[in-house]
Amino acid sequence: MANTATGFVGSILEFSAISLDQNVLRSSAANALSRGVKRLSCRHKQALRSGVRGSNFRTSTDTPPACRFSPRLHLTRVDLWKMLDSSMTRGCSLPVIPVFNIENMSSHPTLATPESLESLREAFAAKPPFVSGTLPLDPKNFILFHGAVKNAHCIDLAHASEEDLQILTNACDRATFGLNKEDVLDESYRKAGKLDSSSFSTSIVPERTSLIDLVRAGLLEGMDATRPIKVELYKLNVYDEGSFFKPHQDTPRSESMFGSLVLVFPTPHKGGALVLRDDEKEWTFDSAAALTGHAGDTPSIGYVAFFSDVEHEVLPVESGHRLTITFNLYFGDIETTGDTTALSSSEASVSPTIPPNEILFKTAFQTLLEDPAFLPDGGTLAFGMHHVYPIKDSLKHIPKLLKGNDALVWRVSKQLGVKPRVYVLYKDGRLTALVPTVPNFKGYCDQEDISLAEQLHRTYHAMVLLDDVKRIDTAERVNWVTGMKVLSRVKSPYMAYGNQAELSYAYGDVCLIVRLGRPGSRGELVARPKKKAHYGFY
Ligand SMILES: O=C(O)CCC(=O)C(=O)O
Numbered sequence: 265m266a267n268t269a270t271g272f273v274g275s276i277l278e279f280s281a282i283s284l285d286q287n288v289l290r291s292s293a294a295n296a297l298s299r300g301v302k303r304l305s306c307r308h309k310q311a312l313r314s315g316v317r318g319s320n321f322r323t324s325t326d327t328p329p330a331c332r333f334s335p336r337l338h339l340t341r342v343d344l345w346k347m348l349d350s351s352m353t354r355g356c357s358l359p360v361i362p363v364f365n366i367e368n369m370s371s372h373p374t375l376a377t378p379e380s381l382e383s384l385r386e387a388f389a390a391k392p393p394f395v396s397g398t399l400p401l402d403p404k405n406f407i408l409f410h411g412a413v414k415n416a417h418c419i420d421l422a423h424a425s426e427e428d429l430q431i432l433t434n435a436c437d438r439a440t441f442g443l444n445k446e447d448v449l450d451e452s453y454r455k456a457g458k459l460d461s462s463s464f465s466t467s468i469v470p471e472r473t474s475l476i477d478l479v480r481a482g483l484l485e486g487m488d489a490t491r492p493i494k495v496e497l498y499k500l501n502v503y504d505e506g507s508f509f510k511p512h513q514d515t516p517r518s519e520s521m522f523g524s525l526v527l528v529f530p531t532p533h534k535g536g537a538l539v540l541r542d543d544e545k546e547w548t549f550d551s552a553a554a555l556t557g558h559a560g561d562t563p564s565i566g567y568v569a570f571f572s573d574v575e576h577e578v579l580p581v582e583s584g585h586r587l588t589i590t591f592n593l594y595f596g597d598i599e600t601t602g603d604t605t606a607l608s609s610s611e612a613s614v615s616p617t618i619p620p621n622e623i624l625f626k627t628a629f630q631t632l633l634e635d636p637a638f639l640p641d642g643g644t645l646a647f648g649m650h651h652v653y654p655i656k657d658s659l660k661h662i663p664k665l666l667k668g669n670d671a672l673v674w675r676v677s678k679q680l681g682v683k684p685r686v687y688v689l690y691k692d693g694r695l696t697a698l699v700p701t702v703p704n705f706k707g708y709c710d711q712e713d714i715s716l717a718e719q720l721h722r723t724y725h726a727m728v729l730l731d732d733v734k735r736i737d738t739a740e741r742v743n744w745v746t747g748m749k750v751l752s753r754v755k756s757p758y759m760a761y762g763n764q765a766e767l768s769y770a771y772g773d774v775c776l777i778v779r780l781g782r783p784g785s786r787g788e789l790v791a792r793p794k795k796k797a798h799y800g801f802y
Pocket residue numbers: 499501509514526538576578588590
């Protein structure tokens with residue numbers, strides 16, 4: 265791939281009075297960069313003696329006719345940056361270098377203290393290890409068959425009668441549980457009826473519903489969120505009055521198993537809430553309450569998916585019948601010994617459920633916004649995505665697709681009266697450009713010697729940042745609350761001209777940007793100071 269980070273700004277300007285002294289040569293380079301010089305030309309010998317070696321720099325030694333007897337070395341803008349870099353490592357001080365004027369900039373120079381953003385990061389980390397909710401399904405999914413060939417029964421779990429449920433309860437075996445690799449029957453630990461997957465048949469195929477998307481969006485983050493999921497039907501459990509299952513962890517069936525999915529049918533019952541515990545925290549999914557009124561002609565199921573290491577417990581059922589089917593969840597890209605009946609996940613998008621860490625995130629964000637010491641002149645927060653999204657030639661569809669912590673940022677920002685926006689981030693050598701749209705590179709080719717960041721700034725008002733904010737003072741500053749964990753790529757072709765013209769690609773990755781105004785009016789953006797941006801060194 266050709267380098268996207270080539271290019272100069274402005275016209276060619278020659279520095280003829282280059283001295284042999286390295287520092288002077290470097291400050292000439294700095295000067296050249298600051299004036300938007302396109303190419304720095306100097307006498308070949310002088311440059312070489314000054315430590316500019318051809319192998320380290322993209323040099324060209326073409327000799328213009330006027331300089332026939334005095335070969336010249338033409339240094340590109342990239343070479344000049346390299347010269348400055350090498351001088352920095354030698355502790356040499358150089359003047360501040362404005363690269364290009366940035367007017368009407370869309371960011372703000374203030375940076376927050378790293379500690380002030382910690383509360384937001386903690387809220388992200390507090391995302392619970394499970395996802396739960398109710399999901400309406402086509403009524404045919406509630407039909408369940410059980411029994412032997414000549415003694416089969418069919419039960420509609422959306423309209424189940426007491427008699428049907430009693431027949432099913434009687435057909436069940438007493439449920440055992442895994443202890444030290446053995447199946448143990450101990451009704452002081454687990455009191456319930458169960459059917460193995462070979463003894464019943466359900467029409468529910470999680471892959472053909474939005475369940476897999478809900479699991480992916482609510483449970484998996486980062487690279488895991490892109491992995492294929494396989495689902496294996498495991499058991500049917502029937503809990504009648506007095507039934508329960510004490511705290512336990514599910515036995516992983518193979519290395520690739522990462523969790524369990526429990527579906528609760530809307531059969532009338534009281535009690536039997538599922539309690540989940542992890543890392544000294546506890547959550548309760550009260551399926552009886554969640555499913556009240558969800559049977560009938562437009563029935564819903566309750567669902568809970570959790571990681572294998574999450575302890576869980578079914579509290580005693582007080583009345584009625586609590587009926588669940590369980591599935592083992594596997595990553596499909598790892599060889600599995602389990603007999604998985606899986607298909608790949610469906611593409612259907614689902615609206616995200618409200619995660620339990622929402623209150624924590626909202627409180628932390630609101631506290632920051634109300635704090636007069638937090639970004640007193642306004643500023644910009646940036647959030648790398650936790651999930652991968654398909655990008656076409658626009659960003660308009662992304663807000664609707666956001667999942668998990670990404671959706672959380674979007675939703676809470678809007679609730680708090682500040683405006684989130686999707687941006688595409690381009691790395692251009694040492695510059696980072698943040699663009700509020702998918703740029704069109706049709707007219708761009710690096711032969712014009714305009715850096716990608718500069719081009720994006722001119723055409724799309726991109727925010728332009730230097731990577732290393734600690735060392736370098738830039739007019740553009742962005743507070744990264746979370747880094748770019750996963751990359752949702754935009755790949756744009758353009759013509760690159762090196763020795764010959766070739767097709768090259770610019771790669772951008774989406775992130776979320778929230779720009780903030782001053783305390784008291786966080787939703788009103790502060791006008792950019794109309795001054796030159798300084799990309800320089802101290
Ligand atoms: O039925 C439930 O809600 C949970 C069942 C369970 O934890 C299990 O089968 O391991």
